[in-house]
Amino acid sequence: MVILDLVNRLLDGDKRACARAITKAENNEPGSIEILKEVYKKTGNAHIVGITGPPGGGKSTLTYRLSKELSDRGKKVGIIAIDPTSPFTGGSILGDRIRMNKLSTDPNVFIRSMGTRGHLGGLSKATHGAIKIFDAFGCDYIFVETVGVGQSEVDIVKTADTVVMIMVPGLGDDIQAIKAGIMEIADIFAINKSDLDGAERTAGEIKMMVEMGTVEKKPPILNVIASQNEGIKELLNEIDDHKKYLISSGELEERRLARLRLEIVNLIEEEIKSRIFNDKEIYNLLDNILKDVYNKDIDPYSAKDKLFNAII
Template sequence: MNLEEKLLHGDKRACARLITMVENNQQEAFEIIKNHYNKTGNSYVVGITGPPGSGKSTLTDRLTRELLNRGKKVGIIAIDPTSPFTGGAILGDRIRMNDLSLNKNVFIRSMGTRGSLGGLSKATQGAIKILDIYGVDYIFVETVGVGQSEIDIVKAADTVLMVMVPNLGDDIQAIKAGIMEIADIFAINKSDIDGADKTQVEIEMNLDLNEEMDYRPPVLKVSARKKEGISQLVDSILDHKEFLEKTGKLKDRRKRNTEIEILNLVEEGLMNIIFSKMKRKAIFDEIIESVMSRELDPYTAKDQIIKLIK
């Protein structure tokens, strides 16, 4: 069987190889996605985000085990910081979940951010589609934990789970600044330590300020290390999934995400065309020098660059 056929037959190695090809921008992988795009849309994507040190990896591990107990097949995309030396992912998440990766119903992949400022790898959308075709029921996308720039997760996920911990100090300030708006569920991890109740109250009070919510995010206390509250957290994910499906908001959310994805792909394609032409004509440096010397302004420079693709 070729790579495409192996993927359709649930071959883990084929899935891993195709995700690598997506990361390396190899056209063959995208052709396979094109050929089987009608098989996508069945996996439910859960984004797991939150500040560094909140225990996202351990919680993802526990959630996966709970779904396995419920007879589900799970894919995990763990977005890791990119190594400054190799350009590859620092495989912390994959090492921590090593025993889980041996399960036939679990696929785990660490991906480097490769300079993406949104906390997600640029190849994440492609990897999600490969896993969808591969046939998992749920896909967890765990972000790198870089603070407010992580809001990109909302462009890929059906449900966004925000993981918080007590006593971070500036955690509530961070979510006030914008992160709070993207969360569908809040999980206060490490809730066995002091301060969990206070953090829960503060989050609830912030939620009270928004009277226009059509779905109030639940705020749950969990302990991934002690395996406490995990079943209830999975139930909350399923409740949100049911709400989105019944109200038609899942279709709306996916339509918005599809629009964003297409626009990003078009933008990337246009940029490649522009830079290719500028490189050939060796005019980019000339434009930069002209702007630097004030012979040209940046807005006119932009107009000149855009004319290259007309």
């Protein structure tokens, strides 16, 4: 009854209920799965935008500007900021904290920062649950800002409808270093801090790499200066254009089906791991099997079959 009351208040637009639901999901508290089950039928309306790029690229400032512009247009925005610490309270510079504090009083914007808690891929394990809750809460756009950029950051493409890759002038050889598996995930490139020297060169290098790619729709490349609010409206227009393209081409459905497939498989994996480590009988069986594998009495593949049969 308490869970249903929380869900109903969340669906009615209660910010406190939204915050409580996300906390439950993040901490895997009792009732969190029931909340996600209840809200799921109300999801699928928000456009999920991934914001990624190298550290120091100005991702937080850009996210702030985009969210402020959308709020001014009457749109409801959810922000999920992933960081090893807490980007808007403990891990960002003072300027970002001040800007985000101002945004947190905006009735159309809800900010939630999450630590990765050791989860690989640059995204918090609770991110998927928070996205569903924000979606059911009535957000038109959900921004997911990642930790930084690296090979593991491709996780964002499994979460977002549109991926915005933030670049900055002066990366030089770094563009070459991060291109494999990273440059290919971008739907839009935004060169932030474009008032710095080398902005045009960076744009040229990215354009050359984009043209070498195999994707049908070449991602646009925009120059922005987030700190001065320049190029923000143009970037939002590109995000909306990409959304229209995804819908008209059928790719939005394809991406979301792929995400659901991966999510269901991941849930099964988590359940299996939970059974192994929380069921004393199965855990003891694992210990016994380990000794047999170590002594070469059984191979790891046969050990897997034996353990799996015990689980199911």
